[in-house]
Amino acid sequence: MQIKAAVTNSKSEDFKIETIQLDEPKAGEVLIRLVASGVCHTDMVAQDQEYPVPLPAVLGHEGSGVVEKVGVGVTTLEPGDHVVMGFAHCGKCNQCLSGHPFVCERFFELNFVGKMEDGSCRHHNHANEDLSIFFGQSSFGTYTVVNERNVVKVDKDVDLALLGPLGCGIQTGSGSVLNRLKPESGSSIVVFGAGAVGLSALMAAKAIGCGTIIAVDVHDNRLELAKELGATHTINGRNVNVPEEVKKIIAGGANYAVETAGVPGILRQAVDSLGIRGVVCQIGAPPLGTDEKIDVNDLLLANKTITGVVEGDSIPRIFIPQLISLYKEGKFPFDKLVKFYNFEDINQAVADSKNGSTIKPIIKMG
Incomplete structure (x- = not known):
């Protein structure tokens, strides 16, 4: 045809x-x-x-x-x-x-x-x-x-x-939180990048009951939308040390982080923003061949975890109807x-x- x-x-x-x-x-x-x-x-x-x-x-x-x-x-x-x-x-x-x-x-x-x-x-x-x-x-x-x-x-x-x-994009962001991280109610999370994937992760964090939700981006208009969708705090990372700012909000650092920007250097910021036993999901794909410098001793001594996430760890036939149900309930x-x-x-x-x-x-x- x-x-x-x-x-x-x-x-x-x-x-x-x-x-x-x-x-x-x-x-x-x-x-x-x-x-x-x-x-x-x-x-x-x-x-x-x-x-x-x-x-x-x-x-x-x-x-x-x-x-x-x-x-x-x-x-x-x-x-x-x-x-x-x-x-x-x-x-x-x-x-x-x-x-x-x-x-x-x-x-x-x-x-x-x-x-x-x-x-x-x-x-x-x-x-x-x-x-x-x-x-x-x-x-x-x-x-x-x-x-x-x-x-x-x-x-x-x-x-x-x-x-x-x-x-794809929305299940990737939300699935990183709902399927992989599965944060406890009241826990803290930092979302790096307030595009479609990052904001989907943020909405999922709110829906599951995270207490402190920090959005990081370099565009104020996106940070304003992040507040509307559930961010308790926002950070414009253009001219500040983001991990320091995070730790002003969360003493000791965050429980969880999601990196959606795919910009070299942001994964290091995400890891440095974590507290002891913190976990970061790497979602954003940086340019092929990107080298990321991580403080291995910090990773070891603080028992931190870096994990990659593809398509939100989702089984689409199960997960997409769940997202639609959350949408109908006004939670997503x-x-x-x-x-x-x-x-x-x-x-x-x-x-x-x-x-x-x-x-x-x-x-x-x-």
Whole structure:
């Protein structure tokens, strides 16, 4: 079938909306009509080839939509279902089978190398050349074909256009708190970076009952939003020693920290902001090859922990409905992060994300 898609043809090139060909779903796959897609920093990383996703490609990996058709063997979905699409995983390796699909042994291959699990493509340009798929979903289009395993059925009483970012950025931030750190009620946490991921972590910390929640960023407007969403304190880290400021607020340092900025040097600030037996989640991806200097003796003697987190340690089919329930209860107002754009304005959405004027752009296919 013919569809519209935002195609990335070469490095750092603007998205170009083109008419392309989409194949029918194969066994175990579903055809989805896209309603909307979040725009994530990882899309821009692929667009700029900081991660070498083969081009040309159809990017996008925070899609929401409606199931139109199911392939042979699909048992968990049917036409008409409202769905959110998550990351690709094989479902067969030791990590997937032990409940850790976010570190699937084939994660990089299935999400960044541009092919479906069988090694073929479903998207093709006007010259009948293959277009790489991204995160197994390529949600910057009007339709797509996705493996059943990567699709989460959601309630129909919530605006479907709002839900796409739950598949990546929002579940990454909130999951780092709810699934990995699991802070005790009344405990303290510092969130470095007040973008979509960091603010999702902050909202999760409030929802779970953290007592002291400190947001750190260099943009005052984002810090103001952090206060609205539950931060008890904010720090503009542009001209201050952040660990010292944290310890003025929390004697001895914080119980937990989440680093979402991916800026060299911030992980050291996060570690230095911790108290004894503190734990920091590293979420933000710094440039490849970044060296981070950590005081190993401090790590050892204070019994601190640094842990990496991918996709919020989430099993999407379980976690995304939990986030929607929290949203319905008024405990996770992630709608305050978003701004909607028409599909034709995708390049403006990317620009606004890069300049910080929009925290979480969502493209509506219309």
